């Protein structure tokens with residue numbers, strides 16, 4: 658479903674250059690839940706953002722669902738991006754729009770008629786369990802509820818891929834479990850391929866079927882779970898703390 662081939666990214670500022678991602682190749686199969694772990698600054702978010710070309714790689718190719726995003730025109734890329742949803746640690750909701758108004762944004766941009774828009778918004782708010790909050794504003798919701806709105810907004814275009822950048826890092830453990838359940842449910846119900854950047858051990862062990870470990874911009878290891886299972890903590894424990902950047906509570910494994 659996702660194939661990154663030798664992608665690299667260097668950030669250039671007025672007085673420095675920093676290679677965040679260095680010739681990484683990665684394949685994520687359809688229906689997988691793929692974790693990206695590694696210590697802070699290893700290049701995880703940059704790699705994730707290259708999948709939908711929020712960061713355009715300096716070199717290499719990005720192929721999603723058989724299409725080479727790196728060689729597309731801007732118009733074609735905008736269309737291709739509709740098959741990829743994305744959620745963030747900080748939710749990124751529009752505060753002066755209601756919950757429904759937020760979820761409707763991708764449908765408005767795609768020119769979906771109002772009646773169909775309302776039905777789809779309701780369907781996905783129902784799916785994430787917050788249809789009763791449809792007319793509230795984001796500031797009146799808890800962090801977990803806000804992330805559910807963001808998930809509904811990412812799903813409403815019926816994407817094939819969901820990119821998650823530390824989606825539970827600002828949530829408490831109980832709320833995290835609820836959000837992970839929603840993400841697993843999305844994967845099982847719609848067959849959506851999920852790629853998730855995380856620092857949290859329970860995210861990896863409770864849902865990931867494959868995991869990439871990044872260090873200094875390179876992909877240094879990939880784990881695959883046994884068929885039908887998720888990655889075990891024993892597998893991860895073979896890596897050193899600095900390599901995985903994954904923590905249980907405050908303890909790195």
Ligand SMILES: Nc1ncnc2c1ncn2[C@@H]1O[C@H](COP(=O)(O)OP(=O)(O)OP(=O)(O)O)[C@@H](O)[C@H]1O
Nearest residue numbers: 668669675677695696697698699700701702703704
């Ligand atoms: N837009 C940018 N301009 C300049 N440098 C950047 C930019 N984005 C990222 N970087 C640098 O690239 C490196 C990798 O960043 P990235 O966010 O991908 O790491 P990460 O592994 O996700 O880190 P963390 O776990 O702390 O979020 C960091 O040193 C960061 O400062």
